[in-house]
Amino acid sequence: MKFEAATIKDIAIALGLSTSTVSRALRDSHEISIATKQLVLEYATRINYHPNPIALSLKEKRSRSIGVIVAEIANSFFSQAINGIESVAKDKGYNVMISQTHESFDKEVMTLQYLASRSIDGLLISVSSGTENLDHLKALHERGFPIVFFDRIVEEIQTHKVMVDNFRGAYDATLHLINKGYKHIAVIAGPENLSISRERIAGYREALAHTRVKPGKALIKYSRYAGLQLQEVEQAVSQLLKLRPRPDAIFTASDKLTTNCMRVLKAKGIRIPQDIALVGFSNSDLIELLHPPLTVVRQPAFEMGQIATQLLLQLIESKKPVKEFERKILNTSLIVQASS
Amino acid sequence: MKFEAATIKDIAIALGLSTSTVSRALRDSHEISIATKQLVLEYATRINYHPNPIALSLKEKRSRSIGVIVAEIANSFFSQAINGIESVAKDKGYNVMISQTHESFDKEVMTLQYLASRSIDGLLISVSSGTENLDHLKALHERGFPIVFFDRIVEEIQTHKVMVDNFRGAYDATLHLINKGYKHIAVIAGPENLSISRERIAGYREALAHTRVKPGKALIKYSRYAGLQLQEVEQAVSQLLKLRPRPDAIFTASDKLTTNCMRVLKAKGIRIPQDIALVGFSNSDLIELLHPPLTVVRQPAFEMGQIATQLLLQLIESKKPVKEFERKILNTSLIVQASS
DNA sequence: GTGTCATTCTAACACGTATGAAAAACGCTT
DNA sequence: AAGCGTTTTTCATACGTGTTAGAATGACAC
Numbered sequence: 001m002k003f004e005a006a007t008i009k010d011i012a013i014a015l016g017l018s019t020s021t022v023s024r025a026l027r028d029s030h031e032i033s034i035a036t037k038q039l040v041l042e043y044a045t046r047i048n049y050h051p052n053p054i055a056l057s058l059k060e061k062r063s064r065s066i067g068v069i070v071a072e073i074a075n076s077f078f079s080q081a082i083n084g085i086e087s088v089a090k091d092k093g094y095n096v097m098i099s100q101t102h103e104s105f106d107k108e109v110m111t112l113q114y115l116a117s118r119s120i121d122g123l124l125i126s127v128s129s130g131t132e133n134l135d136h137l138k139a140l141h142e143r144g145f146p147i148v149f150f151d152r153i154v155e156e157i158q159t160h161k162v163m164v165d166n167f168r169g170a171y172d173a174t175l176h177l178i179n180k181g182y183k184h185i186a187v188i189a190g191p192e193n194l195s196i197s198r199e200r201i202a203g204y205r206e207a208l209a210h211t212r213v214k215p216g217k218a219l220i221k222y223s224r225y226a227g228l229q230l231q232e233v234e235q236a237v238s239q240l241l242k243l244r245p246r247p248d249a250i251f252t253a254s255d256k257l258t259t260n261c262m263r264v265l266k267a268k269g270i271r272i273p274q275d276i277a278l279v280g281f282s283n284s285d286l287i288e289l290l291h292p293p294l295t296v297v298r299q300p301a302f303e304m305g306q307i308a309t310q311l312l313l314q315l316i317e318s319k320k321p322v323k324e325f326e327r328k329i330l331n332t333s334l335i336v337q338a339s340s
Numbered sequence: 341m342k343f344e345a346a347t348i349k350d351i352a353i354a355l356g357l358s359t360s361t362v363s364r365a366l367r368d369s370h371e372i373s374i375a376t377k378q379l380v381l382e383y384a385t386r387i388n389y390h391p392n393p394i395a396l397s398l399k400e401k402r403s404r405s406i407g408v409i410v411a412e413i414a415n416s417f418f419s420q421a422i423n424g425i426e427s428v429a430k431d432k433g434y435n436v437m438i439s440q441t442h443e444s445f446d447k448e449v450m451t452l453q454y455l456a457s458r459s460i461d462g463l464l465i466s467v468s469s470g471t472e473n474l475d476h477l478k479a480l481h482e483r484g485f486p487i488v489f490f491d492r493i494v495e496e497i498q499t500h501k502v503m504v505d506n507f508r509g510a511y512d513a514t515l516h517l518i519n520k521g522y523k524h525i526a527v528i529a530g531p532e533n534l535s536i537s538r539e540r541i542a543g544y545r546e547a548l549a550h551t552r553v554k555p556g557k558a559l560i561k562y563s564r565y566a567g568l569q570l571q572e573v574e575q576a577v578s579q580l581l582k583l584r585p586r587p588d589a590i591f592t593a594s595d596k597l598t599t600n601c602m603r604v605l606k607a608k609g610i611r612i613p614q615d616i617a618l619v620g621f622s623n624s625d626l627i628e629l630l631h632p633p634l635t636v637v638r639q640p641a642f643e644m645g646q647i648a649t650q651l652l653l654q655l656i657e658s659k660k661p662v663k664e665f666e667r668k669i670l671n672t673s674l675i676v677q678a679s680s
Numbered sequence: 681g682t683g684t685c686a687t688t689c690t691a692a693c694a695c696g697t698a699t700g701a702a703a704a705a706c707g708c709t710t
Numbered sequence: 711a712a713g714c715g716t717t718t719t720t721c722a723t724a725c726g727t728g729t730t731a732g733a734a735t736g737a738c739a740c
Contacts, residue, residue, distance in 0.1 A: 005483075007726055018690050023728055033688065053459045054403060055726035057394045058695050065437070065459075073422050074625075079414040086413070086440060090451075095437050095459065097405070100426060111430075119393045119405075119435065143345075262629055285414075286624060289602055291631030347696055358720050363698060373718060395696035398725050683740085690733075696725105703720070710713085 006049045015043060026051075065095035066312060067115040069125040071103050072228070077255045077283040077301050078126070081150065084305025085124060092313055094121075103225045105130035112136050122146035122316045124308050127154060129226040132193045146315040150308040151299075152196050160311040162304050162328045166196050169297045169332035170203030173251055173279045176295070178211055180340055182249035182277055186219040186240045188233070188261060189253035190226035197222065200253040200281070218243055227257030230264070237264045249273075249340065252280030258296065259284065277340040281332075293337035300330050346389045355383060366391075405435035406652060407455040409465040411443050411566070417595045417623040417641050418466070421490065424645025425464060432653055434461075443565045445470035452476050462486035462656045464648050467494060469566040472533045486655040490648040491639075492536050500651040502644050502668045506536050509637045509672035510543030513591055513619045516635070518551055520680055522589035522617055526559040526580045528573070528601060529593035530566035537562065540593040540621070558583055567597030570604070577604045589613075589680065592620030598636065599624065617680040621672075633677035640670050 008026070012019045017036070025032045025040035026049075057063045068085055070078040082098065089096045097120060099111040108128045113136070115123065123140075125147065134156055141147055141157050150162040177185050187204045190197040201220060208215050221236040240247050252258040258280030265272060272278050272292055282296040307328055315322055348366070352359045357376070365372045365380035366389075383389075397403045408425055410418040422438065429436045437460060439451040448468045453476070455463065463480075465487065474496055481487055481497050490502040517525050527544045530537040541560060548555050561576040580587050592598040598620030605612060612618050612632055622636040647668055655662055 008728095009726075019726085020691085020728075021689060024689090027728080031688065036688085050457045052398075052726050053457055054394060054397045055695090056728085058392075058398050058697095058725090059727050059729095061695075063394060073413065073426070074416065074419040076414065079419050082413050082438075083440070086438065090439065090454075095455075096439075097435050098422075098426065098438055099430065099436075100423070114430075115435075117390045117393055259626060259629065266629065284626060286599060286626050286630065289599065289606065289630050290626065291629065291633075293631075348698095349696075359696085360698075360721080361719055363696095364719090367698080371718065376718080392696050395725090396698090398695090398727095399697050401725075681740105684738085686735105686737080688733105688735080691731090693730085694728090698724090700723090701721085703718100705716100705718070707716080708714085710711100 005052070006047045007052065008049075010047070011040060011043055011049060015039060062121050062316075063095075063119050064093060065097055065120050066309070066316075067097045067099065067120040067123045069099050069101060069108065069111055069115070069123065069127075071101055071126065071128055071226070072256075073098065073100055075255055076285065077151070077299060080283055080301035081126075081305035081308075084302040084307075085309045086305075087302075088306050088309035088313070094313065101128035101130075103129040103228050105132070109136045112140065116140055116145060122148070122312045124148050124150060124305075124312055126151040127194070129191050129194060129224065129228075144321065146312060148308050148312040148315065150304050152194050155195055158325055160308070160315065160326045160328075162308040162311065162330070163196070164299045164304070164330045164332045166199035166332075167203040167206070169281065169299075169334075170200035170251070170253065171207045172203075172332070172334045173281075173295075173297050174204045174207035176334060176336065177249045177251065177277060177279055177340055178207060180249075180277070182340075183213055184219070184243075184245050184247045185215070185249045185251060186221070186243075186247035187215075187251045187253060188221040188223060188227075188236050188240075188257055190222070190257070191224050192222050194226075197253060204251060204253075219247060223257060226254050227252070227260050230260050233257060233260040234264050234267075237261060237268070241268075241270075247276065249277035249279070252278070254280075255282050255284070258282040258294070262290070262294070272339050279340045287335070288337060290339075292339045295337045295340040296335050297332045298335055299332055304330060345392070346384075346387045347392065348389075350387070351380060351383055351389060355379060402461050402656075403435075403459050404433060405437055405460050406649070406656075407437045407439065407460040407463045409439050409441060409448065409451055409455070409463065409467075411441055411466065411468055412568070412596075413438065413440055415595055416625065417491070417639060420623055420641035421466075421645035421648075424642040424647075425649045426645075427642075428646050428649040428653070434653065441468035441470075443469040443568050445472070449476045452480065456480055456485060462488070462652045464488050464490060464645075464652055466491040467534070469531045469534060469564065469568075484661065486652060488648050488652040488655065490644050492534050495535055498665055500648070500655065500666045500668075502648040502651065502670070503536070504639045504644070504670045504672045506539035506672075507543040507546070509621065509639075509674075510540035510591070510593060511547045512543075512672070512674045513621075513635075513637050514544045514547035516674060516676065517589045517591065517617060517619055517680060518547060520589075520617070522680075523553055524559070524583075524585050524587045525555070525589045525591060526561070526583075526587035527555075527591045527593060528561045528563060528567075528576050528580075528597050530562070530597070531564050532562050534566075537593060544591060544593075559587060563594075563597060566594050567592070567600050570600050573597060573600040574604045577601060577608070581608075581610075587616065589617035589619070592618070594620075595622050595624070598622040598634070602630070602634065612679050619680045627675070628677060630679075632679045635677045635680040636675050637672045638675055639672055644670060 101108040441448040
C-alpha cells in the first residue's frame with residue numbers, strides 16, 4: 001500500500017522553475033527574488049508540502065532520532081525516565097526509538113547493532129543486568145558514536161553519565177532501618193556486575209559499619225535478573241528466612257526486587273513489618289496504596305531522563321569531539337511509610 | 341561530532357569494481373560470478389559493512405519504522421501494550437517510535453503531523469481522551485496511510501481495530517457487584533466522546549437493568565482526562581459521596597481512574613470495601629499487593645499490542661489497497677479480590 | 681560600446697542504494 | 711576467424727533534498 005506526498009520537484013514542474021530555485025525559495029535564501037519566493041511559498045502551503053525527512057537524513061547524515069535501550073518499559077522507573085526522555089527529545093525535534101532487553105545480554109547486543117547500524121544519531125542506555133562484556137558498547141563508542149549512560153552506567157567507558165547517589169540512597173534506607181531498631185538487616189540486590197548493585201551494597205555496608213552487628217555474607221543476596229523473575233526472588237527470600245537469627249528487615253535494591261519481594265513475603269504469609277520490615281528502591285506510584293504502604297527510596301526518574309537526553313543532544317550537536325564528560329549525580333528521596 | 345561508516349562505494353573502489361556490481365554481489369544476485377561475490381562478501385564482512393538504512397528508505401520509499409501514539413507510557417496498560425508492539429515489530433525488522441499525548445488533543449495533532457510527515461510507514465494509535473475532532477486522522481487515512489486503532493478506537497474511520505469487549509467487561513464487573521449484594525452502584529468513566537467510555541457505561545447499565553434499582557443519572561460520572569488528573573477524580577468521588585442514598589460501590593472504567601479513585605477514598609478515610617466497594621479496569625501488576633487487594637477487570641494488553649502490530653504490518657506490506665478490515669475483540673478477565 | 685558588478689536563476693553533483701539496459705568478455709560452433 | 715549465445719560487469723538513472731559553481735540577465739559607469 002503506497003502513500004505519496006508532494007516533493008520539491010512537483011512544485012518546480014508546476015511553476016516552471018528548477019528544483020534548486022524552489023529549494024532556495026523555501027529556505028528563504030537571499031538570492032531569490034521576493035516575487036518568486038512568494039509564488040513558491042504560496043503553492044507549497046497550498047499543496048501541503050513537507051520536506052521528506054528521509055532525503056534530508058541522507059543528505060545531512062543525521063536522522064534526528066535517538067535510540068533508547070532499557071530493560072523493561074513496563075517498569076515504573078523506566079517508563080518515567082522514558083517520559084522525561086521523550087519530553088526533551090520531542091521538544092528539540094528528535095524522534096525516540098525504544099528497545100527492551102528484558103535483562104538479556106544477547107538481546108542488548110542485537111538491539112544495539114540493529115539501532116546503531118545508522119538510523120539513530122545517538123544512544124541512551126541503561127545496561128541490562130546480564131551485561132558483563134562491554135565490547136559491543138566499546139566498539140561503538142570508539143567509532144565516536146554518541147552514547148549517554150543513565151541509571152545503570154558503565155564506568156569503563158568515558159562519556160556523559162546520569163545516575164543517582166546510589167550509595168547515599170542505600171545508606172539512608174539502611175540507616176532508617178537501624179534507627180527503627182532493626183538488628184538483622186538483609187539486602188537483596190541486582191547482579192554484582194552492575195555498578196548500581198555494588199554501590200547500593202556499599203551504602204548498606206557503610207550504614208551497618210557503625211552498628212555492633214556486622215552483616216554476615218549470608219545476609220547479602222544477589223539477583224541475576226535484578227528481580228525480574230519472581231522465582232529467583234523467592235529463592236533469595238527463602239534462604240534469608242532460614243537464617244538464624246532470622247533477619248528482621250530486608251532492604252531491596254531495585255524496583256522489581258522490591259515489589260516481587262513483597263509478593264513473595266505475602267505469599268508466605270509473612271506480615272510486614274511485624275514479622276519482617278521491608279524497604280526498597282521503587283518508583284511505583286502506587287506505593288502508598290499498598291498493604292502496608294511501602295517505605296521506598298525513590299529516584300527522580302523523569303528528571304534523569306530529561307538530563308540524559310539534554311546531554312546526549314549536546315553530544316550529537318557538538319561540532320568538535322567532546323573530551324570533558326559530565327557525571328550528574330542526583331539525589332534519591334526516602335519516603336517513609338508503614339512498612340518499616 | 342561525526343561518525344562514518346563504510347559504504348558500498350568504499351568497497352567498490354577498494355576492489356576496483358563498480359558500485360552496482362558490489363550491490364548485486366551483496367544481494368547475492370545470480371548475475372555475478374561466484375568468485376566476485378566471495379571477494380566482495382569477504383571484504384564487506386572484514387570492514388564490517390552494513391547497508392545504510394536511510395538510503396534504503398529513500399530508495400524503497402519505506403522507513404521500516406512504525407509510530408505509536410498513546411496517552412501515557414507510564415500507565416501499566418499502555419506500557420504492556422507497547423511491550424507487545426515492540427516484540428512483534430522487532431521480530432519483523434521494524435523500529436518503533438513512541439509519542440505521548442498526555443490526553444491532550446493538541447498534542448495528538450502535533451505528534452501525528454510530526455510522525456506522519458513521512459518518516460513512519462504506519463501508525464498504531466489509542467486516541468487521547470480529548471479527541472473529539474477527527475480531521476487529522478481522517479486526512480491521513482484518506483491519503484491511504486496505514487492506521488490501526490487499538491484500545492480507544494474511532495468508529496468513523498474504516499480500518500483494522502483491536503479492542504476488548506468493553507461492554508462485557510463492564511457488565512461482568514457490575515454484575516459481580518450486584519451479586520455481592522451492593523445496591524447503589526456508581527460508575528466513573530472516561531469522557532463521553534470515547535467509545536470505550538460509552539461501551540463500558542452501556543455494560544454497566546445493562547447489568548443494572550435486571551435489578552430493581554435503576555441507576556439515576558447522578559450515579560454516572562464522566563472524567564474529561566480519563567482519571568489522569570487526581571483533582572478531577574476527587575471532585576467526582578466527592579459528588580458521589582454526597583448522594584442520598586450514598587453509593588455503596590463504585591465501578592471505575594479505566595486504569596488511572598481506578599488507582600486514583602482508590603487514592604481519593606483512602607485520603608478521605610473511607611474504608612474499602614466496608615464503607616464502599618471498588619471495582620475497576622486496571623492492568624497494574626501490583627493489584628494483589630494493594631490494601632485491599634483490588635477486584636479488577638484486566639485487559640490482555642500485551643496481546644492487544646501484538647495483534648494490532650501484526651495487522652498494521654499486514655496493511656503496510658499489502659500490495660493492493662485493503663478493503664476488508666478486521667475488528668478484533670478480545671476478552672477481559674475479572675480478577676476478584678477483597679475490594680468488593 | 682565595453683567592462684564591472686550585482687542579481688537571479690540553472691546545471692551538475694552529492695548523500696547510499698538498487699535496477700533495467702547496455703556493454704564487454706568469454707566459450708562454442710561453423 | 712566470424713558469428714552467436716551466454717555469462718559477467720558496467721553505465722545510467724532514480725529516490726528527494728541541498729549546495730556549489732557558474733551562466734544569463736540587467737544595471738551602471740566609463
